Amino acid sequence: xxxxxxxxxxxxxxxxxxxxxxxxxxxxxxxxxxxxxxxxxxxxxxxxxxxxxxxxxxxxxxxxxxxxxxxxxxxxxxxxxxxxxxxxxxxxxxxxxxxxxxxxxxxxxxxxxxxxxxxxxxxxxxxxxxxxxxxxxxxxxxxxxxxxxxxxxxxxxxxxxxxxxxxxxxxxxxxxxxxxxxxxxxxxxxxxxxxxxxxxxxxxxxxxxxxxxxxxxxxxxxxxxxxxxxxxxxxxxxxxxxxxxxxxxxxxxxxxxxxxxxxxxxxxxxxxxxxxxxxxxxxxxxxxxxxxxxx
Ligand SMILES: Nc1ncnc2c1ncn2[C@@H]1O[C@H](COP(=O)(O)OP(=O)(O)OP(=O)(O)O)[C@@H](O)[C@H]1O
Numbered sequence: 001x002x003x004x005x006x007x008x009x010x011x012x013x014x015x016x017x018x019x020x021x022x023x024x025x026x027x028x029x030x031x032x033x034x035x036x037x038x039x040x041x042x043x044x045x046x047x048x049x050x051x052x053x054x055x056x057x058x059x060x061x062x063x064x065x066x067x068x069x070x071x072x073x074x075x076x077x078x079x080x081x082x083x084x085x086x087x088x089x090x091x092x093x094x095x096x097x098x099x100x101x102x103x104x105x106x107x108x109x110x111x112x113x114x115x116x117x118x119x120x121x122x123x124x125x126x127x128x129x130x131x132x133x134x135x136x137x138x139x140x141x142x143x144x145x146x147x148x149x150x151x152x153x154x155x156x157x158x159x160x161x162x163x164x165x166x167x168x169x170x171x172x173x174x175x176x177x178x179x180x181x182x183x184x185x186x187x188x189x190x191x192x193x194x195x196x197x198x199x200x201x202x203x204x205x206x207x208x209x210x211x212x213x214x215x216x217x218x219x220x221x222x223x224x225x226x227x228x229x230x231x232x233x234x235x236x237x238x239x240x241x242x243x244x245x246x247x248x249x250x251x252x253x254x255x256x257x258x259x260x261x262x263x264x265x266x267x268x269x270x271x272x273x274x275x276x277x278x279x280x281x282x283x284x285x286x287x288x289x290x291x292x293x294x295x
Contacts, residue, residue, distance in 0.1 A: 010074030012192025019067030097139030
């Protein structure tokens with residue numbers, strides 16, 4: 001797959017002190033700092049209304065911030081260079097029903113200033129598992145196919161950062177696996193990805209870093225393995241299953257030995273870690289989220 005130009009040392013995306021108050025509305029972002037390095041896959045989580053879409057739209061130049069700065073591959077957002085370096089898939093998008101997949105991509109090639117021609121279009125359709133659907137009209141596509149076409153569109157040209165707002169919400173498990181492979185390929189090519197999603201399992205599987213936004217602020221930003229933590233050791237014996245709170249990996253052999261010495265038959269031992277979902281629920285506290293899904 002072609003996205004990704006010559007390597008650059010600048011962050012793929014850099015947000016500093018980002019603020020946004022919509023006219024007549026309440027503040028949507030209250031000083032957000034966030035970086036996406038080249039080749040880094042960052043997941044953006046948060047309850048409905050937390051500010052994820054606002055942040056993503058500011059990063060691609062569609063919404064003006066009321067404070068702070070945005071650099072895309074080192075270029076101020078809104079400049080031609082920043083636009084060329086950005087691929088974007090909106091949360092709620094709709095392509096004209098009467099266009100074919102190939103025509104949608106040709107239109108977006110013109111918008112992105114890409115000279116990749118039919119070869120690029122075929123490549124992007126192949127990337128998203130739509131190799132045989134170039135002549136299919138949007139109106140005849142399932143929601144999942146349209147979403148994959150949307151992702152193909154975001155990869156046209158040579159983006160250094162790809163901003164995806166809920167890109168897998170309509171996808172079945174096979175479609176999600178295709179997108180996971182695609183994201184991994186983007187990482188390998190040094191393209192940064194900011195992936196906004198409510199699908200915590202997907203984010204945990206694929207992202208290098210996770211930022212959690214609550215009420216316009218980033219309340220957690222780290223690798224999933226750092227955000228999650230030890231959550232005891234589970235022992236399964238002939239007396240049942242029990243969790244030894246506070247115990248970690250190093251305690252497992254002694255726990256098994258003690259159980260055996262006590263006459264128990266040990267069938268299993270598992271070192272537990274909290275999941276990203278646990279971390280998320282802790283971070284958002286009481287903020288309700290009708291949209292959160294495990295997978
Ligand atoms: N165009 C707008 N005018 C006024 N207020 C807006 C506008 N767009 C968003 N908001 C408000 O800004 C806040 C953040 O909304 P945003 O859509 O960025 O959240 P989100 O985290 O993407 O939510 P969701 O998960 O539901 O997509 C909300 O309070 C929302 O009502």
